[in-house]
Amino acid sequence: MKITAVRGLPLRCACEPISDALSTSRARQALLVLLDTDTGLQGIGEAFTYGAPLAVMQYLVENTLGPKLLGRDPADIDGLWQTLYISTLASGRRSMTLGAISGIDMALWDLKGKCEHKPIAALLGGERDRIPSYASGGFYAHGKGLDGLRRELEGYMRMGYTDAKIKIGRNLDRPHAPLKVLGITEDTVTVEEDWQRIRAAKAIVGEGNLAVDTNASWDRATALENAPRLVEAGVGWLEEPIPFEDMQGLTLLCRSNPGLKIVGCETQQGAGNFTTMLDVGALDVVQPDVGWAGGISECVRIGAAAQAHGRPISLHCFGSAVLFAASLQVAAALPGLLPMESEENPNPLKSALTKAPFTADEKMAWYVPQGDGLGIDLDWDAVEKFVVK
Ligand SMILES: [Mg+2]
Numbered sequence: 001m002k003i004t005a006v007r008g009l010p011l012r013c014a015c016e017p018i019s020d021a022l023s024t025s026r027a028r029q030a031l032l033v034l035l036d037t038d039t040g041l042q043g044i045g046e047a048f049t050y051g052a053p054l055a056v057m058q059y060l061v062e063n064t065l066g067p068k069l070l071g072r073d074p075a076d077i078d079g080l081w082q083t084l085y086i087s088t089l090a091s092g093r094r095s096m097t098l099g100a101i102s103g104i105d106m107a108l109w110d111l112k113g114k115c116e117h118k119p120i121a122a123l124l125g126g127e128r129d130r131i132p133s134y135a136s137g138g139f140y141a142h143g144k145g146l147d148g149l150r151r152e153l154e155g156y157m158r159m160g161y162t163d164a165k166i167k168i169g170r171n172l173d174r175p176h177a178p179l180k181v182l183g184i185t186e187d188t189v190t191v192e193e194d195w196q197r198i199r200a201a202k203a204i205v206g207e208g209n210l211a212v213d214t215n216a217s218w219d220r221a222t223a224l225e226n227a228p229r230l231v232e233a234g235v236g237w238l239e240e241p242i243p244f245e246d247m248q249g250l251t252l253l254c255r256s257n258p259g260l261k262i263v264g265c266e267t268q269q270g271a272g273n274f275t276t277m278l279d280v281g282a283l284d285v286v287q288p289d290v291g292w293a294g295g296i297s298e299c300v301r302i303g304a305a306a307q308a309h310g311r312p313i314s315l316h317c318f319g320s321a322v323l324f325a326a327s328l329q330v331a332a333a334l335p336g337l338l339p340m341e342s343e344e345n346p347n348p349l350k351s352a353l354t355k356a357p358f359t360a361d362e363k364m365a366w367y368v369p370q371g372d373g374l375g376i377d378l379d380w381d382a383v384e385k386f387v388v389k
Pocket of ligand 1 (some may be wrong): 215239
């Protein structure tokens with residue numbers, strides 16, 4: 001079998017604005033990767049973009065990386081991954097290049113599953129048939145307020161979730177607030193209002209795990225000052241409190257707050273970079289994104305590094321149905337698995353692209369799709385509605 005084409009398919013869908021500490025989403029987007037072969041079989045992946053231009057990711061897939069794969073045997077996944085990684089060492093290693101490699105790698109695994117008539121989980125030796133998850137939401141939105149946050153979280157608990165995550169840190173009234181640098185003033189809250197949000201959320205989540213996510217908007221001093229208060233408030237996870245470059249700060253946070261798990265980093269990429277963080281004790285829970293960190297192949301390696309360092313893993317997942325399916329498939333085979341992110345913001349790119357919906361048990365553990373490859377059947381008429389023309 002030979003690879004005959006590697007294409008990017010940009011999808012976009014407007015949404016009600018939602019904000020985290022640093023940014024506001026007014027649309028959801030995904031760059032699907034379509035990998036064609038001379039047999040007619042096609043592999044599908046998703047390169048995650050964190051809101052970066054889809055056209056740039058598409059260019060990387062189609063013009064920078066894709067041509068290196070033409071004529072090659074898609075079964076040689078590791079050889080192809082290394083080809084893409086080594087050939088972009090000077091310009092890649094992180095950011096959108098590794099995101100594009102992630103999407104291509106995912107498509108190669110999907111294709112392998114379709115060839116062997118097995119879900120990717122089975123190819124990886126995964127035993128789990130379902131993946132525990134937590135409800136990921138709790139964003140800021142115009143006019144939402146405390147009552148809106150409460151209603152949202154109560155809805156998740158009614159669905160069966162026991163754990164949930166909310167955003168914090170969208171503040172202007174603290175030293176070195178990055179929003180000041182960005183000149184952003186919309187839908188911000190005071191630091192005190194954030195504490196009210198945390199207490200309101202904990203009252204609803206109760207004995208379950210409440211996670212808070214600053215999206216790396218704190219600095220080291222703010223994080224070290226606030227972490228003990230989070231423990232007192234019953235918060236179990238602090239996600240990406242500071243930028244991953246400050247590994248010493250993350251290490252201090254981990255060491256000084258045993259009651260609080262320091263989780264990250266969705267913006268980090270590559271098994272080597274995660275291993276460096278693990279070596280210095282900068283993470284309590286490893287949290288890569290399959291569509292960004294290096295794909296299925298690299299997340300297996302990151303999972304092995306986490307296991308070797310005695311740390312659990314929880315996948316970040318904030319993309320389309322393709323990324324969600326890929327995450328479930330990998331999670332089925334990862335050692336030391338903790339509940340993965342289940343985004344509950346309205347997102348048609350996740351909920352409306354597949355012929356059959358994803359299903360979960362009564363505790364919101366998601367069943368690993370059992371079809372070939374990613375295990376899902378895309379509804380191409382639905383996909384077509386979201387293609388960026
Ligand atoms: Mg996050």
